[in-house]
Amino acid sequence: MRINEPNRIGMINAYNKTGNTQVGKTGKIPMGKDEVNISTEALEMLKQVEDPDSPQRREKVDRLKKQVEEGTYRVASDKIAEKFLSFWQKK
Template sequence: MRINEPNRTGMINAYNNTGKAPAAKNGRIPMGKDEVNISNEALEMLKQVEDPQSPERREKVNNLKKQVEEGTYKVPSDKIAEKFLSFWRKL
């Protein structure tokens, strides 16, 4: 039995090279720039967030941490339900 061209790598190399960006003259591949876009809604939310360094915020976070560690923190299910409803109504 004869197998034609057992060492044929041309097709494999052609397949492996698809999707690769062509190298520039200096041998480096040109790279695109990363870009981040923040929506107007997200910017508005950032304005409404309390300053994370404020003493009131730190005290609130420390109280919540203490309650969670002690096991006395109770999840306010009514507030969670309200947030879910408002989220799903926006869609």
């Protein structure tokens, strides 16, 4: 049984050609543009979020941080399940 054949140059040439990209006159490889699209659902959620600088928001965040640090932060599993369900039912 022969594993390596000495005349298999075609595959090596095909591999070597994949690295060749066309370079423009400037000597740089042309790049595509980055683009971000925000869905209407995300925009609606953003409108519903409290002002991050409000005292109520800061108090809530501080309270949650303290609970996480102390290891006392707990979320009821039924609330998590409700959120998942409502998310999946929208689609």
